Each structure stands twice: as C-alpha cells, then as structure tokens.
Amino acid sequence: MHDKAHDEGIKIRNGVRMERGVPLCSAELGLTGKADVVEFHADKLTGKDRPFPVEYKHGKPKTDDSDAVQLCAQAICLEEMLRVSVPRGTFYYGKTRHRLDLEFTQDLRQKTKEVADKLHAFIAKGQTPNVKYSKKCEACSFIDVCLPKQVSRNVDVNDYIMEQLKNL
Numbered sequence: 001m002h003d004k005a006h007d008e009g010i011k012i013r014n015g016v017r018m019e020r021g022v023p024l025c026s027a028e029l030g031l032t033g034k035a036d037v038v039e040f041h042a043d044k045l046t047g048k049d050r051p052f053p054v055e056y057k058h059g060k061p062k063t064d065d066s067d068a069v070q071l072c073a074q075a076i077c078l079e080e081m082l083r084v085s086v087p088r089g090t091f092y093y094g095k096t097r098h099r100l101d102l103e104f105t106q107d108l109r110q111k112t113k114e115v116a117d118k119l120h121a122f123i124a125k126g127q128t129p130n131v132k133y134s135k136k137c138e139a140c141s142f143i144d145v146c147l148p149k150q151v152s153r154n155v156d157v158n159d160y161i162m163e164q165l166k167n168l
C-alpha cells in the first residue's frame, strides 16, 4: 500500500487533484522527505488550491503522537514550499480502511519543531538515539536501518560481528 502511494503521478478524482510521491523540504525544520499523497482542494475564499497531505498507514491509529508529528512536518514543508496555509491533513489506515483527519494545531506544530530540533541535536553530537524493539517495529519501513532488535540488546559490536560470522 505504501509503495503504491509513493508511485509518482497526478490523478484527478471527483474534481480533486491528487499528486503521489511529492518531494518535500523545509528549511525551518531542516527536513526533506516525500509525501505519500497530497490532495489539492479548491478553496472558494482564495480561489487557490489548498494542499491536504494524506499519509497511508498499514495498521490502525497509534496511541502516541508519532504519526501526527510526521504528518504535521509534511504540512509545514508544504506551507513553506507553496506559501499557503495547510490547516489539516488525513491518515488512511489500511486495517480499518478509514480516513482520520488531523488538525495541525499550534501545540502540534510546536511539538513537531521540538522533535526536529532533537533530531538535529543527535546528528550534531554524532549520536544514535536509543531504540526499544516493540511489535510496531515489524510494520515500520525503517526496520532494516534501525535494527531495533540488535540495538536494544546493547551487544558489544565485536560480539555482534562474531555472532553474525558464526551464523554464516
């Protein structure tokens, strides 16, 4: 589902332009990325199209706000790139097959900025954040680079390499 969402291209459905795999960047957040889908809804007040980011998720809504921060970061990128306000976006959850709209409140924008700042602090110090393996990791597209099972065991790198060599 996620791979399909990242196929680039433009579609018009029910009068709404949908762009897939939209490249994003924000100087304010210091982030680049790609939106699964951005819909462009006609805004009668301004006569301009208003971007509406859509993020596809495998499962169901999470109890933490990590998905909300991700989508808010996309909105901040779109605002900076297109110089329009992006007040709302939505998630499409594969398990429930439902959309769940999200409003980008000031609190959420602040939290998103704080998360981006934390990320840059880690990069500046050359540190990798501690991760803890959990069930959600199995559906995460970063699992092959994050290696949460290996990292959360806190194994010495030499022991880890020896263990991998023994398994060859």
Ligand code: SF4
Pocket: 131, 132, 133, 134, 136, 137, 140, 141, 142, 143, 146, 147, 148
């Ligand atoms: S694989 Fe890493 S980035 Fe993905 S959910 Fe697990 S800990 Fe987080």
